[in-house]
Amino acid sequence: SAGRIRNENFRRKIVSAEEAVRYIRSGDTVAISGFASAGTPKRVTPALADHIRRARASGDDFTINLLTGASVSAETERLLAEADGIALRMPYQAEPTARGRINDGRMDYVDIHLSHVAQQVWEGYYGHVDVAVVEVSGITESGELIPATSVGNNKTWLDVAEKIVLEVNSWIPDAMSGVHDIYYGTALPPHRTPIQLTDVEDRIGQETFRVDPARVVAVVETEVSDSANPLTAPDATSQAIAGHVLDFFAHEVAAGRLPADTLLPLQSGIGNVANAVLAGLSDGPYRGLTCYSEVIQDGMLELIANGTVRYASSTALALSEAGLDEFVRNIDFYRNHIVLRPQEISNHPEIVRRLGIIAMNGMLEADIYGNVNSTHVMGTRIMNGIGGSGDFTRNGYLSMFLSPSTARNGAISSIVPMVPHVDHTEHDVQVIVTEQGLADVRGLSPRRRSRVVIERCAHPDFRAELHDYVDRAEAAPGAGQTPHLLGEAFSFHERFTRTGTMRANPEQ
Numbered sequence: 001s002a003g004r005i006r007n008e009n010f011r012r013k014i015v016s017a018e019e020a021v022r023y024i025r026s027g028d029t030v031a032i033s034g035f036a037s038a039g040t041p042k043r044v045t046p047a048l049a050d051h052i053r054r055a056r057a058s059g060d061d062f063t064i065n066l067l068t069g070a071s072v073s074a075e076t077e078r079l080l081a082e083a084d085g086i087a088l089r090m091p092y093q094a095e096p097t098a099r100g101r102i103n104d105g106r107m108d109y110v111d112i113h114l115s116h117v118a119q120q121v122w123e124g125y126y127g128h129v130d131v132a133v134v135e136v137s138g139i140t141e142s143g144e145l146i147p148a149t150s151v152g153n154n155k156t157w158l159d160v161a162e163k164i165v166l167e168v169n170s171w172i173p174d175a176m177s178g179v180h181d182i183y184y185g186t187a188l189p190p191h192r193t194p195i196q197l198t199d200v201e202d203r204i205g206q207e208t209f210r211v212d213p214a215r216v217v218a219v220v221e222t223e224v225s226d227s228a229n230p231l232t233a234p235d236a237t238s239q240a241i242a243g244h245v246l247d248f249f250a251h252e253v254a255a256g257r258l259p260a261d262t263l264l265p266l267q268s269g270i271g272n273v274a275n276a277v278l279a280g281l282s283d284g285p286y287r288g289l290t291c292y293s294e295v296i297q298d299g300m301l302e303l304i305a306n307g308t309v310r311y312a313s314s315t316a317l318a319l320s321e322a323g324l325d326e327f328v329r330n331i332d333f334y335r336n337h338i339v340l341r342p343q344e345i346s347n348h349p350e351i352v353r354r355l356g357i358i359a360m361n362g363m364l365e366a367d368i369y370g371n372v373n374s375t376h377v378m379g380t381r382i383m384n385g386i387g388g389s390g391d392f393t394r395n396g397y398l399s400m401f402l403s404p405s406t407a408r409n410g411a412i413s414s415i416v417p418m419v420p421h422v423d424h425t426e427h428d429v430q431v432i433v434t435e436q437g438l439a440d441v442r443g444l445s446p447r448r449r450s451r452v453v454i455e456r457c458a459h460p461d462f463r464a465e466l467h468d469y470v471d472r473a474e475a476a477p478g479a480g481q482t483p484h485l486l487g488e489a490f491s492f493h494e495r496f497t498r499t500g501t502m503r504a505n506p507e508q
């Protein structure tokens, strides 16, 4: 609505989405807003997919390079992938069509730490950014932009792009303004200075984005809601994992390593396991917890509403339909407990280290020594990407990985002799949790770690074979610091590829 565009200069630039995408040419690098299910441009991106599809249908080899915050909404990701014109995608996706194009070698995909994206674009690693398409919730009288439900890399896109298309979404409640903290103090070396954020709720920036009006070529209006981030109710497995995590927190409090009421700021990945852990915190002895994470899920809203969580900082909302509804209806309450920041700040190693984050992320598999694969199924096929998990894991106070002990109806063991792709090394990973139990490998050498990981985390059906592997690896001549039988290290994966199961005896 015109009420959201309070600057005449910008109002004069209002056009349809179809007109706006004409500014995008073949070969362009296009940076769009969006982080998880929040803040993807709702009209311009489908129009862009159409624009690409039509150009290609008429014989043009129309391609663009696409930069985003993280994943964008699943419909958008699918439409763009189906148009077949994305030459390069960066830095994260989590959608089957895009994944298929990447694994077929038809889309180049660069999978990097989310905190690195802004600086790498500034450093010029991705060349010139031709067009930015950024969803905002309003434009002020003085021409500043009020951010939407995710911040992601939008500050950077607006700063670097030659041409800017704004999508102004009046579905976003007016009361969202002021929820954001946009920090303009990052610089490239050698001009960097400390980031003065010492508490989760600190505000170190401004509420709006700056934009050079001369570069804004089009403004498109919309009133479409964010897509919902689907969630299923926590099952017995995720509840068991959550139970082990909560027992561990109690143990750490008793040992004097975590503050009793408030623990330390929590970061948790996306998904049902993360949500189950959050839900479990409500029943614990905690009050006034904080979160310093990259997304806010439904579970977090509940914790804020019941006082378990005092404050949550992130770069995006990733809510289900019910969660979006709850958030929009009670925005005046939530705005006092939530801040959204650029992802270079929500995931910043300096801040993660300073605040002492408890990092909890999902994994595909871990090996007996604690190396973690979060991204590559059987070592070769991309699942989603590393996302922010590395930003938090390497720099966290406690770095934990959570997963069911098996996948695909028990055919796959999540604990394997050696991971065929490493996202998080044994030097970064401190705690591994499955529904079977929790392996705390802090302070343990590799030879001691393997026994703890197998006993505590592996599914009982795979334990004997894993123990047998380590026994023989340790007995081999010159076994070394981290014993392996190199000819056999991937035997679980090879067996799965050959027979469809990691089980030596599938009848088991």
Ligand code: 0RQ
Binding pocket: 036, 070, 071, 092, 268, 269, 270, 271, 272, 273, 294, 295, 361, 362, 363, 364, 365, 374, 375, 377, 378, 383, 384, 385, 386, 387, 388, 389, 404, 406, 407, 408, 412, 413, 414
């Ligand atoms: O496959 O979807 O076909 O059923 O992987 O597995 O158990 O539902 O777990 O949703 O927590 O995802 C690592 C992918 C785990 C996620 C990963 C198959 C399994 C299923 C999903 P289906 P689950 P989750 C914040 C931080 C990296 C990014 C990150 C992830 C599917 O946590 O992408 O942490 N992490 N970001 O069947 C083969 C195995 C498997 C396996 C599970 N060992 N081998 N397939 N699966 N284990 C978020 C952001 O950065 C935005």
